[in-house]
Amino acid sequence: MAGVPVSRAGYEPVARAFAPEALGLPVRLRGWVLRSRSSGGILFFLLRDRTGSVQVTGKRDVLGDAAFDAAEHVQVEGAVEVDGTVAEDRRAPGGREVRASAIRVVDAGAPFPIFADQSEEFRLDKRHLVVRSQEHVATFRLKAELLRALREFLDREEVLEMTPPVLSGNAAEGGAEAFQIDYFGRPGFLSQTAQLYLEALLFPNERVYALTPSFRAEKSRTPRHLTEYLHLEVELAWCDLEGLLAFEERMVVAATHALAERRPTELAALGRPPEELRAVDAPFPRLRYAEAIDRLAAQGFPVRWGSDLGTAEERALTLEERRPVFVTHFPKELKAFYMLRSPDDPRTVEAADLLAPEGYGEMIGGSCRETDLARLTERLEASGGSVAEYDWYLDLRRHGSVPHAGFGLGIERMLRWILRREHIRETTPFPRTPSRHTP
Ligand code: 4AD
Ligand code: MG
Secondary structure, three states, rough: OOOOOOOOOOOOHHHHHHHHHHHOEEEEEEEEEEEEEEEOOOOEEEEEOEEEEEEEEHHHHOOOHHHHHHHHOOOOOOOOOOOEEEEEOOOOOOEEEEEEEEEEEEEOOOOOOOOOOOOOHHHHHHHHHHHOOOOHHHHHHHHHHHHHHHHHHHOOOOOOOOOOOOOOOOOOOOOHHHHHHEEOOOOEEEOOOOHHHHHHHHHOOEEEEEEEEEEEEOOOOOOOOOOOOEEEEEEEEEOOOOHHHHHHHHOOOOOOOHHHHHHHHHHOOOOOOHHHHHOOOOOOOOEHHHHHHHHHHOOOOOOOOOOOOHHHHHHHOOOOOOOEEEEEOOHHOOOOOOEEEEOOOEEEEEEEEEEEEOEEEEEEEEEEOOOOOOOOOOOHHHOOOOOOOHHHHHHHHHHHOEEEEEEEEEHHHHHHOOOOOOOHHHHOOOOOEOOEEOO
């Protein structure tokens, strides 16, 4: 409401109303109306802020006619300020309510257009309002906690955060899946990976990471593909495959345990008992690609050496698992040009995908990097890349090239598994898919 002065001081978080010592004391709260009704000169609000929600009651004879009428017109998701006293009330959620002595309307709001049982398309069109739902609030708090836990882990491991570009003249992971843009008349690409830049930054820093959006122009409409996703990428000097797997294991265990510890309520509300995350422990099962193929063939999958592992195959390999599963030593033809040839088998590369348990599929792709300039150049050309375009990257193999390895974790893929979401779009506030890039 225009012209209503909004006070700046003395407001307390809504959760304060439930503190043992708050009973009988005055409080000043502000927030949004989750639900409201009025009958017989009494108004009921469920008032929400970032800390929780509490029932507020207001009586016409206490508030006065004008204020009561104004408060009665507040819609769901309208904003108000409340002065009142904390009282016990058995019927109220949490057993407490705030009896209002004053209600000031900040914005009465228009009727809120989101209800239960609306179509998925409509809810996606109104995503900017749907993000206020309890499910989304819990989801994005968990996502923030996941990012925090990952950063804390990387900090403990002395891995330094870097800020690589997202706009580039190279399309690193394969040109077909890159979004091309017009960069002042020259071709430019939205980054699919920060890896090549992290490799450059590795030499002066030895352990680096970046958390950036990656873009994939895949038209695949699957429950696990976004066209924009959040990519956590790590690059470690002096690291072999064993070291890489051990690092990924420590990281996933640290992150899942941190979530179980810090956000048990949100996890439980979203359908993942925290104990299940606490039970995620090292070592994770490890499977060579060749063994995976044998196992799948024995289950009747039409696969042989050289077949890619798709959704169905990854699902079959992990459905019964409660811990993530490593698949290692893929045929080189299935993987990117920069992966190191296995010392014991020239047909394979020192690569590892980490598959989420319970059938959720790949969440990390990683490998040791080829350090030999001649071999790297040969693989680049064999994969259709241009030596001229990648000259700067090849330069890294000309000046103190050392063994190193790295990986990329799809944050939404990991969250999809943790929260058991059917579709990956439920793990990001504004999903980007082939059919949608608004709101
Ligand atoms: O396996 P990818 O393509 O590997 C790379 O890009 C490496 N250069 C990373 C590196 O080593 N620094 O992608 C890594 C991860 C996948 O395991 C998956 O979790 C996620 O990124 N990812 C996607 N997530 C959501 N939507 C998509 N379309 C994704 N494509 C990959
Ligand atoms: Mg991959």
